[in-house]
Amino acid sequence: MKHRTFFWFILPTFLAMFFFITLPIISVVVQSFHTPHENILITVENCDPFGCKKVTSIDHEATKELKNEKPLGKFVGLDIYFDRGHLALEQVKQHWNNSENLLSFLSLISDLPFYKAIFFTLTFTFTVTPIMLFLGLLIALGVNAINRKLKGLIIFFSLLPMIVTPLIGSIILFWMIDSRGIVGNFLQITFEDPNLSLKASTSLTWVTLIVYGVWHAIPFSFIVFYAGLQTLPKDQIESAQIDGANTFQQTIHIIIPHIMPLITFVTLMQLMDNFRVFEPIIGFNAEAHATSLSWIIFNDLGGETRQLSAAATSSILTIIGIIILLLPVLIKTWREFDFKK
Amino acid sequence: MKLLLIKVFSILFFLASSSAFACSISARVSIVGNEFPAIQTVGAGAKECKGAKVTANLTADHQKINVAGMSSKPAEYTSAIVANTSIVALLNNDLIRPLDDLVNKHGKGLKKNQLITIDGKIMAVAFMANAQHLVYRKDILKKLNIDVPKTYEEMLAAAKKIRAAGLVKNPVGGAYKAGWNLAQEFNNMFIGYGGSHFKGNSAEPNVNSDAGVKALKMMKSLSEYMNPDFLTHDSNATNAEFRAGNVAIMNMWGSRAATLVDADGVSMEVKNGMDIAGPMTVGGGKTPASTLFWDGWTVAKKISDEEAEATFIAMTNAIRPSILDNEDIRKQAVWLIEGYKPTDAARGVFAAAKMNTTPYPMLPYAGLMHSAIGKEIADFMQGKETADKTLSDIEDAYRASAKEKGFL
Numbered sequence: 001m002k003h004r005t006f007f008w009f010i011l012p013t014f015l016a017m018f019f020f021i022t023l024p025i026i027s028v029v030v031q032s033f034h035t036p037h038e039n040i041l042i043t044v045e046n047c048d049p050f051g052c053k054k055v056t057s058i059d060h061e062a063t064k065e066l067k068n069e070k071p072l073g074k075f076v077g078l079d080i081y082f083d084r085g086h087l088a089l090e091q092v093k094q095h096w097n098n099s100e101n102l103l104s105f106l107s108l109i110s111d112l113p114f115y116k117a118i119f120f121t122l123t124f125t126f127t128v129t130p131i132m133l134f135l136g137l138l139i140a141l142g143v144n145a146i147n148r149k150l151k152g153l154i155i156f157f158s159l160l161p162m163i164v165t166p167l168i169g170s171i172i173l174f175w176m177i178d179s180r181g182i183v184g185n186f187l188q189i190t191f192e193d194p195n196l197s198l199k200a201s202t203s204l205t206w207v208t209l210i211v212y213g214v215w216h217a218i219p220f221s222f223i224v225f226y227a228g229l230q231t232l233p234k235d236q237i238e239s240a241q242i243d244g245a246n247t248f249q250q251t252i253h254i255i256i257p258h259i260m261p262l263i264t265f266v267t268l269m270q271l272m273d274n275f276r277v278f279e280p281i282i283g284f285n286a287e288a289h290a291t292s293l294s295w296i297i298f299n300d301l302g303g304e305t306r307q308l309s310a311a312a313t314s315s316i317l318t319i320i321g322i323i324i325l326l327l328p329v330l331i332k333t334w335r336e337f338d339f340k341k
Numbered sequence: 342m343k344l345l346l347i348k349v350f351s352i353l354f355f356l357a358s359s360s361a362f363a364c365s366i367s368a369r370v371s372i373v374g375n376e377f378p379a380i381q382t383v384g385a386g387a388k389e390c391k392g393a394k395v396t397a398n399l400t401a402d403h404q405k406i407n408v409a410g411m412s413s414k415p416a417e418y419t420s421a422i423v424a425n426t427s428i429v430a431l432l433n434n435d436l437i438r439p440l441d442d443l444v445n446k447h448g449k450g451l452k453k454n455q456l457i458t459i460d461g462k463i464m465a466v467a468f469m470a471n472a473q474h475l476v477y478r479k480d481i482l483k484k485l486n487i488d489v490p491k492t493y494e495e496m497l498a499a500a501k502k503i504r505a506a507g508l509v510k511n512p513v514g515g516a517y518k519a520g521w522n523l524a525q526e527f528n529n530m531f532i533g534y535g536g537s538h539f540k541g542n543s544a545e546p547n548v549n550s551d552a553g554v555k556a557l558k559m560m561k562s563l564s565e566y567m568n569p570d571f572l573t574h575d576s577n578a579t580n581a582e583f584r585a586g587n588v589a590i591m592n593m594w595g596s597r598a599a600t601l602v603d604a605d606g607v608s609m610e611v612k613n614g615m616d617i618a619g620p621m622t623v624g625g626g627k628t629p630a631s632t633l634f635w636d637g638w639t640v641a642k643k644i645s646d647e648e649a650e651a652t653f654i655a656m657t658n659a660i661r662p663s664i665l666d667n668e669d670i671r672k673q674a675v676w677l678i679e680g681y682k683p684t685d686a687a688r689g690v691f692a693a694a695k696m697n698t699t700p701y702p703m704l705p706y707a708g709l710m711h712s713a714i715g716k717e718i719a720d721f722m723q724g725k726e727t728a729d730k731t732l733s734d735i736e737d738a739y740r741a742s743a744k745e746k747g748f749l
């Protein structure tokens with residue numbers, strides 16, 4: 001493609017990305033360096049249906065001038081990044097000095113909200129992604145091999161988990177795994193333990209969320225791989241068959257190298273998707289056992305508290321996390337690209 | 342004949358004047374609020390006004406949108422229906438206006454105790470009260486000869502007997518879902534043990550105390566008699582458990598008591614067996630382990646005076662005393678409106694008010710404390726931490742967010 005054509009071709013996308021991605025991210029970065037001004041507090045008398053009481057309130061007149069002067073708030077640099085709600089430098093240092101080995105250090109810092117969320121997020125990402133890559137490929141190979149007449153029906157049913165809205169899907173499963181729900185009850189009978197509850201223990205909640213994550217993501221990898229399988233080099237496979245290669249050998253030596261770019265693509269997408277795991281935590285009411293960075297942002301923004309700076313900081317940390325996570329894959333892609341050139 | 346004519350005319354005149362008096366407004370009214378039945382009634386009442394457009398956005402997510410919707414100029418919402426918890430965010434951002442002039446002009450029917458004043462200025466008009474109190478199965482208690490619990494200690498003893506008798510496996514219910522609900526239960530218990538969340542009039546936290554430890558331990562003891570999934574049960578799920586006959590005693594919101602067993606499929610046993618009583622005390626204290634709430638409406642600051650006046654007229658119309666002529670509406674809440682006679686379902690909240698239950702504090706930083714408690718307390722309930730560690734975690738989490746918001 002000529003550079004000129006390419007430029008006009010990419011311009012609309014570029015503009016949209018600049019206005020709807022770059023600018024908002026810049027504003028989030030700026031927000032994360034600022035906090036609201038200190039409130040000037042006064043004591044006033046409040047009366048309600050239950051009587052009168054002296055309470056503390058914000059003096060709006062006094063705070064107004066400050067707000068008009070610097071509407072962005074107080075510049076605090078990286079303070080929010082290092083406070084207890086985020087990287088918690090002070091607490092981490094303390095725990096490091098107080099712990100004898102790495103394991104006790106990890107268990108100590110897993111009590112801090114940011115690290116607690118990171119531990120779950122990483123566990124989720126690094127279990128769901130490989131499992132769903134493997135199962136997705138398996139299903140794609142299976143569907144590719146079955147009778148043409150059945151294919152349409154099977155593909156439709158295999159795609160269902162992705163069609164269901166994540167929040168709705170997880171709420172439905174939440175009731176199914178309830179100790180009185182069909183799955184929960186079945187497990188109780190199978191393991192002959194009437195007190196077994198998937199929702200009451202942290203490890204079982206994690207397993208539930210991971211199983212849900214895999215269930216929801218498989219259709220994506222399946223359909224991408226299935227599309228890839230339609231472009232298989234027939235003559236290569238035929239010559240392999242003549243050479244006496246079995247199905248497993250054909251898969252390892254021909255099919256997988258052929259669809260490798262697709263595997264990289266699905267891995268990239270899924271690492272990003274799984275790192276910002278959110279809906280299942282809400283749907284499964286799992287906040288007591290598992291939190292993620294996205295959940296922290298949601299929690300900071302909702303309700304009465306509205307901690308904008310904290311949410312902005314968590315957002316930036318999420319972006320940094322995703323960049324670190326994708327770096328190896330991106331470097332690999334870059335090298336391969338250069339090499340071919 | 343002449344007399345009759347005069348009579349007819351005077352009646353006609355009266356009708357005309359009263360309908361003209363009913364509710365006419367000359368500027369737009371736009372309401373945002375929660376969505377439970379009593380608030381639906383208020384929204385519908387405001388819509389009866391003629392002369393300009395009245396819209397109502399009633400949703401459980403009202404707290405997520407009311408601040409943003411009232412910050413623009415002119416504000417999208419001219420009125421927000423709030424409680425003593427959620428008014429704080431509007432006050433903190435200076436988004437609602439004093440109503441003194443409007444009350445003088447249009448608020449003749451309002452009772453004095455409906456007017457919420459802050460620093461002497463009327464900032465909201467309350468229309469109902471709410472509190473958590475005891476809801477129980479009288480048939481089960483009777484069968485085992487247990488008196489209606491007046492304290493949490495008696496509740497525990499009753500739970501032990503009910504489980505031992507094999508009547509209900511997990512007899513205690515409670516909205517213990519991690520987050521807002523669980524924090525609210527802690528607040529109740531903490532106040533019941535005589536605790537106060539802040540040091541004096543400052544924003545310094547004060548939960549890491551003897552009362553805090555006792556409150557946590559009592560909650561833990563209660564949870565042993567609850568469904569093991571209690572950390573996922575909000576008040577809806579807890580009510581569902583009660584309806585299904587899986588719960589015999591629980592601390593529940595008054596605003597839900599009236600309609601608790603009205604749903605389809607509730608057995609006659611549960612329907613006839615359900616009863617309510619006042620809130621319980623704990624640890625020998627006199628103050629009930631509960632908190633009082635009011636629900637009321639406000640008028641936005643960033644709107645024209647005409648819109649503010651129209652909003653005030655429409656909202657006052659929505660809570661006029663004559664709405665209580667309807668039996669269904671009368672049952673929906675503990676109304677603070679003139680002429681309200683308590684229904685049977687209101688006994689619990691009335692008992693709470695009579696027992697001098699502490700109102701939820703209208704402090705600018707109360708929401709931050711509530712959120713910190715909700716985040717940290719689940720670890721203790723799962724037995725992962727000691728009470729002391731959890732309480733100091735709550736204070737640390739609160740300090741971090743209060744510092745960010747400029748309170749410390």
